Amino acid sequence: PTALAVTKDGKVYFTEDFGTIKVYFPETKSIAIIGELDVFDCGEEGLIGMALDPDFEQNGWMYINRTVSEYMNLPCSEIYSDPKKLHGDSSSHQAISRFTINDDVLDVSSEKVLLKIPNQHMRHMGGSMAFDANGNLYISVGENTHPGYINPYAPLDERPGRSRYDTQRTSSNSMDYRGKILRIHPEDDGTYTIPDGNLFPKDDPKALPEIYVMGCRNPFRISVDHETGTLFWGEVGPDAYADIDRGPKGYDEINRTNKAGFFGWPYFIADN
Helix, strand or coil, X not given: CCEEEECCCCCEEEECCCCXXXXXXXXXXXXXXXXXXXXXXXXXXXXXXXXXXXXXHHHCEEEEEEEECCCCCCCHHHHHHCHHHHCCCCCCEEEEEEEEEECCEEEEEEEEEEEEEECCCCCCCCCCEEECCCCCEEEEECCCCCCCCCCCCCCCCCCCCXXXXXXXXXXXXXXXXXXXXXXXXXXXXXCEEXXXXXXXXXXXXXXXXXXXXXXXXXEEEXXXXXXXXXXXXXXXXXXXXXXXXXECCCCCEEEEECCCXXXXXXXXXCCC
């Protein structure tokens, strides 16, 4: 299981990384499959996030974050042994979609794709989604950078041909969705608008207006306090095993903020 949401009448909807969506009925203590989606489910990818619309009881809208790739039907072993497939292509992405549920059946034909996020199959994709009290949807996106080959150091690799191992291309890049927590306002027609108060001006040509939190490594799970508007996220830290002159070891963090900001990765973490 990757995500769950509880309705006002106590039903529990939950998703599984290989694309299955289920519901638990508290009255009968039973579970039913309500839908199955095609996903790329190798490693840390697949159906990695889900959230119910604030008006779910009226509209039946469920938001899904899943990995889409032309390699979805291939075994993981083949993906990881082929550099071209491993590093992804233009068709590989995280799809942030809205589906409609009718009588606890997911209508696949109802899909509205709000946003596509690049994914190079390099792990660390976050995936959590949560609504605030104003109907804004927060989407956590990991840095999508493999930590290996230069351990124990942070993946700051500016050598030619090594861009996929340099997390500066994502976490500290204002023109990339990865290594961020995005904030959008879904509209009834399946599109979205940008709420006020995100990190960059809406018309900034050098920044994506959806960015709310920047400088994340892997903000794996998030939540929003509806009374205060505070965003919380759990940050999976780097793989470094020692504090050394070139950087800190792999501290994990639990963070909170009630305003947009740049929070440091890959340049610092923990006690900064």
